[in-house]
Amino acid sequence: MKPIFFTLVANCLLTFNAVFAQTTTAPVKTQWAFPPFVRADAVNPVISPDTSTRFLDPMSNQLVSWEGNYTFNPAAAVLNNRVVVLYRAEDLTGDRIGTRTSRIGYAESADGIHFRREQKPVLYPGNDAQRPYEWPGGCEDPRVAVTEEGTYVMLYTQWNRQVPRLGAATSRDLRKWQKTGPVFAKAYVGKFLNIPSKSASILTALKNGRQVIKKINGLYWMYWGEHHVYAATSVNLTDWTPLVDEKGNLRELASPRKGYFDSDLTECGPPAVYTDKGIVLLYNGKNATGDKGDHRYAAGAYCAGQFLFDKHDPAKMITRLDTPFLYPQQPYEKSGQYKDGTVFIEGMVYFKHQWFLYYGCADSRVSVAVYDPK
Template sequence: MKNILKTIRFLALLLITNACFGQVQTNVLPAWAFGGFTRPVGVNPIISPDTTSRFMDPVSKKLVPWEANDTFNPGAAIKNGKVVVLYRAEDLFGIGIGFRTSRLGYAESIDGIHFNRRKAPVLYPANDNAKEFEWPGGCEDPRVAVTPNGTYVVFYTEWNRKLPRLGVATSKDLIHWQKHGPIFETAYSGKFFNIASKSASILTKVVNGKQVIIKINGKYWLYWGEQHVYAATSTNLVDWAPVIDGNGELKQLISPRKGYFDSDLTECGPPALMTDKGVILFYNGKNKADDDRDKRFNANSYCAGQALFDKKDPSKPITRLDLPFLRPMEPFEKSGQYVNGTVFIEGMVYFKHKWFLYYGCADSRVAVAVYDPAKPSEPDLVD
């Protein structure tokens, strides 16, 4: 009944909008999908660059304005009844995305909207076992989740400006982290150690009101990838084995689609979620710049999608949205380092019976959108 009422409300709004402003494309979410998400009025962006923060970098031994240029692409978790966002911050040195040094900042909130930030980063390149993988590019694009026993796990891109690799670190407080290095270092005798790897979404589930990492078929499950969606499994959360096909190559689960918003990339987003309908993977779809793109959206823009996988076999895709549920609409989502428009989703938490989605805006700011299952709103309209 709730889904029927949601559809009726949306269709009524659509008729009014068409009559007043011209043709708008229908965007109704299926029953399995999450949303719509609403941007709280007057609060975004919630995190912006801070030119006053200084940090003594252990590698260069210089005092650096570590979050002065851009703050974006956040992961999120719950700690002691508060929302914690780990966001990527770039300093002032270098020109262009990925050619400054990135470090992960820490921000905390009692309501999920208004945040207090630490003055120093919590995960960054140092003179440690990960230096060869993280310096000088840094630690990028975190996805965070927590185990039932309270161990936080962050997957992030280790970027040495030669090859991006997925790294993993663990913590009990989201502040002090133990780095474990590249996640594919040992699997299959290192076969996938020296491939480009990014964007990891570990499988989670809401258990007794708390979103936690789960196992399926006795193993932890991870979706990952930038151009295509791949998968990996683990028994210890640190060492991961990619899922391979009959030829011993990476098994592609979903890929870009010609003529859709995800025509160029299908890049994994926040932790995947087990539901009664199946596994939902939230992902970032990039639009192509040529004739194969979805012409309803800007060339090279990033929009947010959802894909449904079989809950017994999480490698088996069932369906996905043909239209994004969140797309660049606000000025802060279309201006900054990435002017083609970006809503880049990476962090989502279940907090006070609602879902708070944290995302990067044009590779420059952090924003939040909220989904209330008791009062669902409509997904972003399509012009």
């Protein structure tokens, strides 16, 4: 490790208060990737299941304990100088992951660490045009980004327990959402409407101290995908056109690697960030079992990595980290619904001159780690 990184970590520990005094993420030895984040161990997890809240479900017309089972896989955004975390909540129906109904909850914080939660979900299956795509599985795994003008765009998984599809919704206040439906419904005459699609990371950039959605050559970009990394472009942020190869198949930009922490999956994480070095895409790598996986990490564990894409050609992957910058270490990251260990990153915001990274722990709770550029 170069001396500069010892200095960086030392400075981070000195400038954070006591909640950041325990563990950092893995060191990063590049000039392009985000350096280590510091876990807020004294308060993590920051969001956990709550069996006391009830919601009148419009589908069953019954009160349900909508966040009583698990709360995890969060998006994050900044509004009115507060951090808002939009987290996936599973109700008390079903007996395992994928068999319950998920809804999106709302929590806000003045410091990015201590949260006040709303009593009702803000996005959920209803008797609307999206019912065929969202019921009975629900609304899952959101990512959120905002335009310069203040329109928030959520890309989330619509799950009807048959095919997972990327859906979009927009909002001005992060509470009232307008669903616009599956993002690939119109592209190529609906060719990709009924394929499994998940995990969409819209391209953003820092502008005047705000993280906002960015265009390249007049188009919005997003990275998406669970097994491979794909890309898509848009002119309106709700209808997206996937990149395809000369045969009309989805163009694979990055894939799992044998013997590495991402040997089974390379699943896109929070909104990608445009930098002077290139586009940094944080992602979730799942470690394979047996000889295919990386034996330094548990088989089946989800760890967090980083890609670098060309800032002039967002479809061109330049390099990636060979080791994860965040991997399951703490008890709250290795206990719950997914005991192989999970740090599943989905929300990252620039807030008060620091980067706050929100992630799901073992598909059960939400935690935070922070990187201070100072």
